[in-house]
Amino acid sequence: MGKKLALALSILLAVAWILPAYFTLQTTVLPTFASPLNLGNASLKTWLDMPWSRLTKLVVNSAVVCLANAALSPVVCIMAGYAFARYDFPGKEQLFYLFLVALAVPGTMLFLPRYLIVSDLGWTNTFLGIVAPVMMNPAMVFLSRQYLSGIDQDVIDAARLDGASEFRIFRSIILPLSVPLLVLVGIGAFSAVWGDFMWQYLVARDYQTVTVGLGLFILSQDAGTQFMEVGGPLRGLSLESMRAAASVIQSVPLVLVFAVGQKWFMRGVRL
Amino acid sequence: MLLLGLFYVLPIAYSLRFSLYDVGLVDDVWVGLDNYRGLFAGKEFWGSVRVTLKFVAAYLFVSMFLSYGLALVLSRLSKRLCGLMLTAYHVPAIFTTLATVTVWRWFYRYPDGGLNAILARVRLPQVAWLGSPVTVTWAIAFAMVGMLVGGPALLYTAAIGQIDSEIIEAARMDGANEWQLIRHIITPLTHRVRLYLLLTTMVAALLVWEHPFFLTGGGPLGASKTIMLNIYHKGFVEGDIGVASAMTVVMALCIVGLAVVMVRRLREYLG
Numbered sequence: 187m188g189k190k191l192a193l194a195l196s197i198l199l200a201v202a203w204i205l206p207a208y209f210t211l212q213t214t215v216l217p218t219f220a221s222p223l224n225l226g227n228a229s230l231k232t233w234l235d236m237p238w239s240r241l242t243k244l245v246v247n248s249a250v251v252c253l254a255n256a257a258l259s260p261v262v263c264i265m266a267g268y269a270f271a272r273y274d275f276p277g278k279e280q281l282f283y284l285f286l287v288a289l290a291v292p293g294t295m296l297f298l299p300r301y302l303i304v305s306d307l308g309w310t311n312t313f314l315g316i317v318a319p320v321m322m323n324p325a326m327v328f329l330s331r332q333y334l335s336g337i338d339q340d341v342i343d344a345a346r347l348d349g350a351s352e353f354r355i356f357r358s359i360i361l362p363l364s365v366p367l368l369v370l371v372g373i374g375a376f377s378a379v380w381g382d383f384m385w386q387y388l389v390a391r392d393y394q395t396v397t398v399g400l401g402l403f404i405l406s407q408d409a410g411t412q413f414m415e416v417g418g419p420l421r422g423l424s425l426e427s428m429r430a431a432a433s434v435i436q437s438v439p440l441v442l443v444f445a446v447g448q449k450w451f452m453r454g455v456r457l
Numbered sequence: 458m459l460l461l462g463l464f465y466v467l468p469i470a471y472s473l474r475f476s477l478y479d480v481g482l483v484d485d486v487w488v489g490l491d492n493y494r495g496l497f498a499g500k501e502f503w504g505s506v507r508v509t510l511k512f513v514a515a516y517l518f519v520s521m522f523l524s525y526g527l528a529l530v531l532s533r534l535s536k537r538l539c540g541l542m543l544t545a546y547h548v549p550a551i552f553t554t555l556a557t558v559t560v561w562r563w564f565y566r567y568p569d570g571g572l573n574a575i576l577a578r579v580r581l582p583q584v585a586w587l588g589s590p591v592t593v594t595w596a597i598a599f600a601m602v603g604m605l606v607g608g609p610a611l612l613y614t615a616a617i618g619q620i621d622s623e624i625i626e627a628a629r630m631d632g633a634n635e636w637q638l639i640r641h642i643i644t645p646l647t648h649r650v651r652l653y654l655l656l657t658t659m660v661a662a663l664l665v666w667e668h669p670f671f672l673t674g675g676g677p678l679g680a681s682k683t684i685m686l687n688i689y690h691k692g693f694v695e696g697d698i699g700v701a702s703a704m705t706v707v708m709a710l711c712i713v714g715l716a717v718v719m720v721r722r723l724r725e726y727l728g
Binding site for chain 1: 531534544547555559561603660666671693701
């Protein structure tokens with residue numbers, strides 16, 4: 187297959203793939219849905235006139251939970267991964283395969299019992315309730331283990347001979363060498379929570395903890411109009427346009443994170 | 458490890474316990490295996506299994522064939538272009554389900570949505586894509602294809618990129634044509650990724666929830682009600698924690714079974 191054909195094919199597909207996103211963007215500058223090329227009466231009205239106070243609160247909430255997860259999840263996952271990659275302890279092999287099983291039983295599936303636990307702990311409608319269950323991610327522990335197994339054992343042994351403590355080894359050798367991994371896990375943790383809907387839908391109860399994803403859900407229903415009206419007059423904006431604008435707002439961080447993350451992904455993954 | 462215990466092990470224990478009780482507001486009544494018996498005897502559960510299996514088939518098709526084909530095409534392009542294309546293919550995955558669901562709802566709308574407008578132009582009858590039990594699952598699955606292609610394609614491309622170019626050159630020298638190259642060299646050398654994807658896609662497909670939830674709410678007549686959606690309905694809408702837990706347990710067991718088989722295979726490759 188020629189290079190040109192490959193190029194043409196991939197461009198064609200790329201266009202089709204971008205289309206839904208394009209539609210969403212287009213709707214933010216038009217009063218309602220229209221055909222893709224119809225940009226005749228495009229304006230920034232939606233962006234300028236929207237009751238922003240409502241959306242700002244959602245963005246702040248999301249930022250809090252996501253940054254918390256992005257900061258804590260790498261620490262937890264990499265430490266666990268390191269233990270699997272570097273230490274020999276009794277039953278390690280079995281534990282790791284148990285872990286792979288946990289990797290297979292995804293957290294999302296356990297939403298019902300998790301919800302019961304979080305509500306027993308009194309964590310419903312708190313940021314803690316949103317973040318704690320998703321912090322430990324078996325998939326990320328697995329990636330960490332694969333990555334950390336690739337670090338030269340001789341370096342570690344040399345440090346150990348020189349009398350470095352285990353913590354010192356972890357901090358001065360492992361961490362600097364696993365920056366791509368840290369970034370990768372952090373980015374994954376950030377976007378997983380930012381893009382999540384289901385868990386937050388169950389845990390968050392009111393405006394104090396509602397995140398962007400949930401706001402978008404509210405907007406996707408007819409009640410969306412009332413939700414936005416609390417923040418200020420709508421000045422004739424259609425629910426469709428506001429919804430699309432909220433979609434874009436939700437997507438921007440994910441796009442940015444992906445743009446930055448792709449480079450790190452190639453460096454952080456060792457399969 | 459504590460987190461792992463709290464949000465992986467304990468939930469399973471919770472599910473097991475509740476699945477054996479008729480959970481009430483004040484007291485839980487021991488009912489033994491009645492929840493399971495009711496589950497397996499009822500049509501509803503098997504209906505949701507069937508719906509979920511359709512999603513498994515669709516997911517596997519995408520991750521095994523579509524994404525791999527795409528990665529093969531992309532591997533012909535220069536590094537820069539390849540990265541650009543991968544970014545484009547990732548767009549639907551970056552935009553969350555909710556962000557694009559409005560577009561899809563409009564696309565499938567009966568009788569004047571985007572798809573039906575195209576059908577009308579070529580004089581074919583209009584179809585209520587989301588309103589008919591026959592088409593609904595496939596229509597939803599089709600809406601998900603875009604979101605599913607990017608990730609696997611990225612992994613495949615990374616794996617193809619890691620193949621020693623000398624091997625490919627040598628094969629070319631020996632007169633291997635493109636097809637033989639793909640069949641006998643590239644495909645076997647990317648098996649590791651394929652195995653990993655096989656497991657993760659199957660599990661992901663078992664967890665389908667958001668798209669049917671947003672697009673149809675599981676309807677019409679439960680024709681798009683996946684197992685996850687079924688658990689949600691039973692547990693949170695009908696308040697039948699016992700039956701919902703039983704379903705969680707059954708699901709977890711299936712996934713663990715699947716994982717054990719797959720991990721055995723994966724283990725051979727990881728050495």
